[in-house]
Amino acid sequence: MRQFVFGFGRCLGAFSQRMFGQRLLLANVAISTAMGLVGDGVQQHYEVACGFQDHFQSRRSVHMGATGLTTGIVTHYWYTFLDRWWQGRTPKVILKKVLYDQILFSPVCLTVYFGTVALFERPNLNEFKEELTDKGGIVYLVEWMVWPLAQTINFYYLPLRYRVMFDTVISFGFDVFTPYIKYRGQRPTTSTSL
Template sequence: MAGRVAWKRVKHVLDRFHQAAFCPKYLLYTNIGISVGLSMVGDTMEQTYERVIGELPAWNRIRTVRMGISGLTVGVVCHYWYQYLDYLFPKRNFKVVIVKILLDQFICSPFYIAVFFLTMAVLEHNSWEELQEEIRDKALILYMAEWTVWPLAQFINFLLIKPQYRVFYDNTISLGYDIYTSQVKYRKKPEPKND
């Protein structure tokens, strides 16, 4: 009996939290929090793997914080992007979903990748030339990876997911992509061979 009462209280608190977190008033903050948190989790997972295989001597907290800050900028981009797409194309039919996917892949994905690298360059105090070199070396790799993951994920997102949950859904799918992004971002260049 006491367990049932406790469960009802917990459920009530969770319901109230859910209603507040996903209401229009707080949705931006919820989306940013989810994006920051999962970006940091993805980087931590990637660093754990790098430590296990001996590529990284210890966890780099600064790197994880930087990835979290990049999640903040991306969270803002995704929040407003999905609202804009839903404003332009409010229906949920096959044709509209395909249009949204194509716009997402051809407009938002390159913009998102550019924002990611720009945010990281600012945080790492990189020069304009270093930013350009990193974009040349790594942006296409991330963009090609986007095409393997996001069309199907966004089909589900735009067809089935309620608008207030789009960024949450996006970020849960993106956890694996965040691990890959961290790997690509911090991949060491091979040493030039001396002949």
């Protein structure tokens, strides 16, 4: 039994090294996509249980998974850029990374999020702009309560290869909250097809 446990541990370690080393982009995108799906699933379960919607909408979950995919890609490259541009873990470097992340990248990431959903739902440009401003603005304000501290921890303690994973774990709350903001007040259609 002991050999099995140690052997399993070695295999898990080798898998982790491969995924968070050679295949880091794939790992980051897979984790972000999965969390987008799960977060929306949790939110929809709540909405159905409370009677806010009649049934689970698989199409909506696919849209949220796609947002995880696109934001996962963008976030992966953003963290790589930040580490190349500002190296080190001094308080000054961490402060710069946190401020650039919150002031520059967060609006970009929210635009990617709402833009991805817009590709599926096909609103006109004015509807997209209005939704990005109104709903994206709410999410952005809430992000200021969470992300500066979370990113300080992320940039100070974690190596680059684990940053998107940490970001995604913290984002789980937003993966539940953002679909709520995105879809609140909208009654679902009866179609559950993709």
